[in-house]
Amino acid sequence: MTTPAPTRPLPSGVYSSRPWRIHQITEDFELEDVWALPVQGGADDFPRFVESTMSGDDRDFPAAYRFLFAVRWALGRMLGTEQDEHGLGRRVASLGDRLPDDLRDLPAPERDDSPFHPLYLTDREYAAEIANRTMHGVLHLGWVEDDGAPDGFSAQLSVLVRPNGLFGEAYMAFIKPFRYLVVYPALLRTVGRRWEAAQEVGR
Template sequence: MRLEDTEYTGRPWRLHEVAADFEVEDVWQMPTPGGPDDLDRLVRSFALGDGSVVSGGVVGLLFAARWRLGAIFGWDAPGTGVGTRVPSLRERLPDDLAAGPRGPDPSSLPFTSVFQTHDEWVAELANGTVHALLHLGWVPDDAGVYRAQMTALVRPNGWGGRVYMAFIAPFRRLVVYPRMFRAIDRRWQASTGA
C-alpha cells in the first residue's frame, strides 16, 4: 500500500542525516508482518532473492526495455555510476554508520548497500538519469506488529533525469511495485510458515 511521504519524513531515520538533498519519490508499506528483530531476515531475503520478480513477465519486459534504452542513450555507460558521476553516499556517513554493517548487495538489482542498522537498510545506485536510494525501514504499528516500509529517494540528473522519473512513475507504481510486493509477500509467508 502506498503511503504519504510523511511516513518516511516524520520518522527519525539515520538516513536523514546524510541524504537531505534527495527527494522522496515513493513510500510503500510492505506485506511483511513480524517482530522487532526481523529486519535483517527481510533485507537478506530482499537482496539475495532469486530475481524472478525483475526477470519474468511484464516486469521483466519493462526492465529489459529500460536496459535497452539505457544502452541506446548511454544512461548506464562507464562514468555514470556511483564513484564516478557521483560519490557514494558512504562518503557522507558518520563514523558509527561507516564502521557498522553495510548489509548485502542486491543480487538482481544494480544497487550497492550503504549501511544497515537494527531498523534501517539503505542501498544506492547511480546512472545517467539519477542517483537513487532504496530505504527499507522496520516500523511498528499500533498493535506492536512490525512491517517494512520501502522508500525510494532520488536526486535527478538535470531536466533529463526529472523527465525520466516522471515517465517511469506510472510503471513503477502500477506494475513494478505491486508485483514485487506480491512476490515478497509469498516469500515472507513461506519463510515464516504462515
Template sequence: MKLPKTTYTSQPWRIHELTSDFSVEDVWSFRTPGAGPDDFPTMLAALRAGGGLAKQPWPARFLFAVRWKLGALLGWDRPSAGVGERVASLRDRLPGDVRDAPRGPDDESMPLKAVYELDMEAARELANKTVHTVMHLGWVQGANGDHELRMAVLVKPNGWFGRLYMAAIAPFRHLIVYPALTRQWERAWRDRDRAEARYEEGTSR
C-alpha cells in the same frame, strides 16, 4: 500499499542525515504478518533469498529488460555515470558509527549497491545518467501491532533530462513494478524459512 511521504519523513531514520539534497519520490509498505521488532534482519535475508528480479512477474521483467536495453543503447548506464564516478557514494557521508556497521552484501543480481545495514533500516544506491537514487528500507510497527517493511525511494535527478525521465516512468512504477514487488516481497516473508535455507545452501557451495 502506497503511503504518504510523511510516514517516511516523520521517522527518525539515520538516512535523513545523508540525503538532504534528495527528494522523496515514493513510500510503500509491505505486510509481514506476525513480525516483531527484531525481525528486520530476517526480512532482509528473506528478500535476498526470494526477492530477485528474475522472480518477478513477466510484465515487471519485461519493463526492466526494456529499460536496460535502452540504457545500453543510449549509454545511460556506463560506469562513468555511476556511483563513484558521476556522483560520490553516500558512504562518503556516513558518520563513524554507521560506517563501522555491517554494510550488507552485494551481488551482480542487485543493481543497487549497499550503503549501510542497521538493526531497523538499510539503504542502497544507484546512479546513472538519469538520476542518483536511494532505496531505503525501514522496519516500523504497523497499526495492527505487527512490524512491517517500508520502502522509500529517494531521488536526485540529473538535470532536466532526469526530471523528465522520472515523470515518464512514474505510471509504470505505480501500476506494474511496485504491485509486483509487493506480491514478491510479501511472499518472501511468508516463505522466509524455506527461502533462507535455499539461500544459505546456495551460498555455501
C-alpha cells in the same frame, strides 16, 4: 500463517516524520515514493527480512515486470544512461562517503548481480544506492512499530532520488506511470512471497 500487511502507497509524512538515520545523508535528495509492504514480524526479524528481500532469483518476479526491466535496460544501453562513467564513483560520489562512523561499521549484505550498492544495515533500517545518467537513487527499507501487526512490526519501503538535471527530471516523470502500474505491484507481491517463504523456513 500471518495475515499479510496491507500493500498501499503512504503519505510522505510517514517517512519524513520518523527519526531514520538515512535523513542524515540524503538532505539533497527528493522523496519519490513511500509504500507499506505486505510484511509483518517481530522486533528482531528485520535483518532476516532484508536478507529475504535482497536475495533470491529475479525469475520470482512476474513476466510483465521482467519484460519492463528488459526494455528499460535495453533503452539504457541505447541511450548510454547505464555506462560506467555515469555511475557511482564516476558521475556522483557514493553516499558511503557521507556515512557517520557508527553506520560505516554496520555494512549490509551485497548481491553481486544487483545494481544496488548497500550502504548500511541496522536493526530497523536498510539503505542501498544506485546511480546512472538520469539520477542518483536510494532504496530505504524500514521496520516500524505497528499496533495492527500480530508481532508488533511491519515494513515500509521508501525511494529517494536526486535527478540529473532536466533530462533526469523528464525521465523520472516519464516512468512514473509504469512504476505504479507494473513495478511496485510486482515488487511488493514478490517481497511478500519471499518473506512468507523465509518465515516457513524459520519455523
